[in-house]
Amino acid sequence: MACQAARFTVQMRLVAVDSDETLDGARHALPEAPGEALERLRPSLLALARARLQSLHDAQDAVQETCLRVLRSLDSYRPTAPFEHWVFTIAANVLRDAVRRRAVRQSARPPSPEVEVLRPDQALEQGDELARIRRALERLDPEESAPLILHLIHGVPPKEIAAHLDIPVEHLRVRFFRAIRKVRRALEKE
Numbered sequence: 146m147a148c149q150a151a152r153f154t155v156q157m158r159l160v161a162v163d164s165d166e167t168l169d170g171a172r173h174a175l176p177e178a179p180g181e182a183l184e185r186l187r188p189s190l191l192a193l194a195r196a197r198l199q200s201l202h203d204a205q206d207a208v209q210e211t212c213l214r215v216l217r218s219l220d221s222y223r224p225t226a227p228f229e230h231w232v233f234t235i236a237a238n239v240l241r242d243a244v245r246r247r248a249v250r251q252s253a254r255p256p257s258p259e260v261e262v263l264r265p266d267q268a269l270e271q272g273d274e275l276a277r278i279r280r281a282l283e284r285l286d287p288e289e290s291a292p293l294i295l296h297l298i299h300g301v302p303p304k305e306i307a308a309h310l311d312i313p314v315e316h317l318r319v320r321f322f323r324a325i326r327k328v329r330r331a332l333e334k335e
Contacts, residue, residue: 173224182228183212190236197240198247207243211236253302281331289324292317 176182190211194204214235222231282290292310295301307317 173227175219175222175224176228179216179219179228183215183232186229186232187212190232193233193236194240198243203243203247207236207239210243211239214239254300277332277335278328280335281328284331285324285327289320289327293321293324296321 187208190208191204194207194211195201198204198207211232215232218235222228282294285293292306295306296303303314303317303321307314310317
């Protein structure tokens, strides 16, 4: 018997609470075994994440990230609300970040170009040109070629590359210019 796909409707309400008062007037202690409490909450967290992210793998990643953040920040737990409420607040923040990252990734993805069918002689010419370019790139230092390949071939934005290299974007653009100039010179020599 096949399982029917289930749809979950998840609603979260934020309630303003003063730091000295609790939702039900009682103090809520941190569970003695937070890991076990998280394990009990895992199915609910996964359902929430799947409903929000529409992907099992992304949902599993979000649940894992939630558990890591909870365990890392146990010191900051305030007993003004139940432990579960605190965990789900962290989960909501993780999911919000995941949705935001996905939107940025999808907007940064270049549109897929139309594929042009080449004649065999055109394919050979392009293959030869690509081999020449590859040889010219291999002659560059890795510090010069890696950022250029990341940007031109893999489509990584210069801002991300510059952040990874811990240099300003303007310096990266100068590196691109110099690397491209070296590749052009190497191609002219062949």
